[in-house]
Amino acid sequence: MKKTLFLLLFSVIISACSTNDDNDLNNPNLIDLNFRLQLNLDFPEYNDLQFPGNSFVTYNEGIRGVVVYNINNSQYTAFELSDPNHPPSNCSAMTVEGVTATCNCEDANSYNIITGELLEGEGEYAMKPYRIERRGNMIEVYN
Numbered sequence: 001m002k003k004t005l006f007l008l009l010f011s012v013i014i015s016a017c018s019t020n021d022d023n024d025l026n027n028p029n030l031i032d033l034n035f036r037l038q039l040n041l042d043f044p045e046y047n048d049l050q051f052p053g054n055s056f057v058t059y060n061e062g063i064r065g066v067v068v069y070n071i072n073n074s075q076y077t078a079f080e081l082s083d084p085n086h087p088p089s090n091c092s093a094m095t096v097e098g099v100t101a102t103c104n105c106e107d108a109n110s111y112n113i114i115t116g117e118l119l120e121g122e123g124e125y126a127m128k129p130y131r132i133e134r135r136g137n138m139i140e141v142y143n
Contacts, residue, residue: 027125029087030063030080033143037061039068041137049076049139055113057081057096061141064093066130067101068141069113078130078141079116083109085123101127 039046039056048054052072059065065081083103086092091105096113103109109121116127132141 027084027128029125030082030084030128033063035061035143037066037141039139039141041139046139055096055099059093062130062143063088066141067096067113068132068139069099071114074134076132076134076139077114077116078132079111079113080128080130082128083111083123084125084128085109085118085121 037058039049041047041050046056049056049068049070050073052070055067055069057065057067059081062080063082067079067081069077071077079101081094081096081101082088083092083094083105086103086105086109089105092103094101094103094111096102099113100119101111101113103121107121109123110119111117111127112119113127116129118126130141130143132139134140
């Protein structure tokens with residue numbers, strides 16, 4: 001009887017722990033685009049990315065743009081600049097100031113560009129992350 005109870009309890013605990021993050025990754029508002037953005041840190045327009053605490057924003061890639069942030073010269077983040085809690089529209093493109101990206105829609109959702117988490121506003125989704133690698137003086141952002 002004790003073994004059965006133990007196995008039942010163990011199976012309930014194991015099934016309660018889930019690594020399924022489909023809700024975070026399968027955002028119905030944002031499509032998955034295939035793109036590859038290469039930033040050469042030798043070029044003046046990307047020079048700020050050589051120093052921790054700086055970011056680079058482009059509105060020419062991704063859905064509504066991409067922000068790249070230098071955490072400590074060995075860690076970088078890259079996120080989509082379309083508010084993940086709105087379908088893409090004229091107001092859903094976010095602007096970046098410091099480490100905060102803010103949506104231009106009525107709710108003015110704000111997100112942290114280091115972690116992607118929602119800081120202010122309403123919604124269930126965090127910012128869409130992109131993959132990022134640094135090789136020498138090249139930073140490559142891709143999906």
